[in-house]
Amino acid sequence: MSKFPKGLLLAGAIVGTLTAPALATGDADAGKKVFNKCRACHAVGEGAANKIGPHLNELFGRAAGGLSDYKYSAALTTAGENGVVWDEATLSEFLADPKGFASGTKMGFAGLKKEDDRDNVIAYLATFSSETAAAAGEAGSGEAVAEGEAEAEAETSAPEQAASQETPQGEADGAAVAAPAHAAPSGGPLSLGRPATEAEVAAWDIDIRPDGKGLPVGRGTVAEGEPIFAEQCASCHGDFGEGRGRWPVLAGGFDTLTRQRPEKTVGSYWPYLSTVYDYVRRAMPFGNARSLSDDEVYALTAYVLYLNDIVTDEEFELSNENFTTIEMPNVDGFIPDTREAEAHYQASDPCVTDCKPEPAEVTMRAQVLDVTPDSADGEGEGPAGGNVD
Ligand code: HEC
Numbered sequence: 311m312s313k314f315p316k317g318l319l320l321a322g323a324i325v326g327t328l329t330a331p332a333l334a335t336g337d338a339d340a341g342k343k344v345f346n347k348c349r350a351c352h353a354v355g356e357g358a359a360n361k362i363g364p365h366l367n368e369l370f371g372r373a374a375g376g377l378s379d380y381k382y383s384a385a386l387t388t389a390g391e392n393g394v395v396w397d398e399a400t401l402s403e404f405l406a407d408p409k410g411f412a413s414g415t416k417m418g419f420a421g422l423k424k425e426d427d428r429d430n431v432i433a434y435l436a437t438f439s440s441e442t443a444a445a446a447g448e449a450g451s452g453e454a455v456a457e458g459e460a461e462a463e464a465e466t467s468a469p470e471q472a473a474s475q476e477t478p479q480g481e482a483d484g485a486a487v488a489a490p491a492h493a494a495p496s497g498g499p500l501s502l503g504r505p506a507t508e509a510e511v512a513a514w515d516i517d518i519r520p521d522g523k524g525l526p527v528g529r530g531t532v533a534e535g536e537p538i539f540a541e542q543c544a545s546c547h548g549d550f551g552e553g554r555g556r557w558p559v560l561a562g563g564f565d566t567l568t569r570q571r572p573e574k575t576v577g578s579y580w581p582y583l584s585t586v587y588d589y590v591r592r593a594m595p596f597g598n599a600r601s602l603s604d605d606e607v608y609a610l611t612a613y614v615l616y617l618n619d620i621v622t623d624e625e626f627e628l629s630n631e632n633f634t635t636i637e638m639p640n641v642d643g644f645i646p647d648t649r650e651a652e653a654h655y656q657a658s659d660p661c662v663t664d665c666k667p668e669p670a671e672v673t674m675r676a677q678v679l680d681v682t683p684d685s686a687d688g689e690g691e692g693p694a695g696g697n698v699d
């Protein structure tokens with residue numbers, strides 16, 4: 311994910327040990343112009359002092375909020391304490407969106423949206439820092455010490471060679487040299503992680519909504535589902551969804567919801583069929599999740615409907631096309647959460663203290679109300695049917 315190609319980084323590192331810092335990208339001359347946007351608040355160069363913002367000499371390698379004679383916001387001090395050190399990557403992120411990078415920073419600057427502007431101003435600032443070179447140089451030599459056999463390599467490695475080595479060793483070396491100043495993660499102040507790729511998001515994005523959104527194209531019948539269920543599911547859920555031992559019951563329990571110990575099954579309790587498809591595809595068979603094809607999940611979902619007498623024809627075929635025509639018995643057993651529409655939540659300034667006009671009054675003691683579960687008669691000892699509410 312680094313936007314600094316390895317070859318260029320090495321070039322930068324090696325040139326850097328000999329001369330002034332040469333950054334991978336960015337044009338210091340162009341950056342000088344960009345810095346006009348910063349000058350009102352920052353000074354850099356010989357004799358630079360703190361102004362509204364801290365001076366920016368020897369910025370590279372300095373911890374964020376790292377000058378002892380400048381009073382930073384807590385946001386920037388904390389970023390520094392959490393390990394943010396200024397280098398190309400962290401500066402680029404900070405300058406792109408100062409408030410996004412360090413929420414609460416007192417740098418009153420909207421940010422440089424153009425990557426070129428950032429690269430250039432960073433290159434300009436680098437000319438006032440000796441650390442850019444030192445950090446890269448140190449990393450190079452430290453690594454040579456660590457790798458016993460690296461000496462010969464160090465002599466011969468022209469940048470392109472080192473970068474193009476294809477052995478894992480070569481990869482590791484290149485990364486090690488590049489890492490300290492530049493391996494540019496884009497994961498916020500702690501530089502962890504990277505944005506997920508489209509393919510990764512697609513692989514996770516498998517939820518199915520009650521209105522059918524997310525259903526894959528496919529089909530399966532009750533008759534096709536039965537043998538799959540017998541083989542993959544019945545060992546836990548029983549041949550008829552009755553649940554073996556303490557494994558969940560999948561069928562029956564109708565008209566038990568108002569009882570003290572309701573039997574909540576797919577048939578008696580679940581309001582939408584989409585949850586069955588989503589859940590089975592995502593999580594079942596327990597211990598071997600994601601092993602079923604989309605068609606097998608359609609067949610199993612049809613079979614679970616059959617076990618619950620919601621369909622009665624063994625040849626019934628469930629598909630992405632007729633899926634939303636199935637209505638579950640308990641679809642009206644849930645009410646939408648409309649609390650946000652209530653007056654109390656509408657108030658822009660909701661009351662949070664002393665909201666009851668009269669003083670609170672104790673009306674009864676918990677002991678008398680008998681809210682403590684009483685296990686003497688065996689009631690209240692664990693849920694019925696192994697279901698999670
Ligand atoms: C309106 C004033 C203002 C402008 C314009 C401004 N800054 Fe800042 N800058 C600040 C202040 C104030 C801080 C201290 C932030 C804090 O403590 O949260 C700061 C902090 C910084 C830091 C962190 C330094 C450190 O020691 O941790 C860098 C780097 C920086 N600014 C670079 C820039 C650059 C580059 C520009 C121009 C592209 C710029 N700033 C524009 C006011 C400004």
Ligand code: HEC
Pocket residue numbers: 539542543544545546547557558559560574575576586589590594595596597610697698
């Ligand atoms: C090894 C045992 C096991 C196997 C095999 C298994 N399941 Fe499950 N199943 C479970 C467990 C345990 C849960 C409850 C998981 C939880 O609540 O976190 C569960 C939950 C379910 C539920 C939700 C029940 C509810 O009311 O919450 C459905 C539906 C389901 N399984 C279907 C299937 C299907 C279809 C198969 C076959 C492809 C299958 N299971 C195979 C153990 C198993």
